[in-house]
Amino acid sequence: MDMQEMQKEVDAYISQFKTGYFSPLANLARLTEEVGELAREINHYHGEKKKKSTEEENTIEAELGDNLFVLICLANSLNIDLNQSFEQSMNKFNVRDKDRFERN
Template sequence: MSLKDIQIQVDEWIKKYGVRYFSELTNMAQLTEEVGEVARIISRRYGDQSEKESDKNKDLGEELADVIFVVACLANQTGIDLENAFQKKLVATTRRDSERHVNNKKLK
């Protein structure tokens, strides 16, 4: 599934079930909340904190998908083509970092 497909599916879902998009500000707050849920799972499952019993059944994949859903909402309502934006970002990052990480002694 492409980023374009994700944006289309999210838009169709919003129109069918969501009534309308939340405001951009609300979606930004939602994105922050979803990223926080991802951070909580990773910090407790893979980091130094112990995992609470109530968090042990949390699905990291589901939480990452929540982040993608809200990002697609924000892109749709602000007229961003995520696939195009991602390709541009990959070109720019490659240009900037093509040798930086390869030559980083910390990563050897």
């Protein structure tokens, strides 16, 4: 599934509800929360803070999916095409940072 299809699927899901998309600021708060949950999982698996036996099982993969969903909600609420956004970012990295790092 490409990003455009993902944006359409999320839009179809959100469109079922009277509330619709949350405001951009509310979505940013949700995204911040989800990034924190992702950070916690990464810390559990790759950091010094291991998960307690009483903590709910979760995965980095699941948290990345949650982050992607909220990011798509934010983009959709602002009518931003994430394919174009990604292409602009990659162009910036390929031009601005082309000599920044040692290549293989």
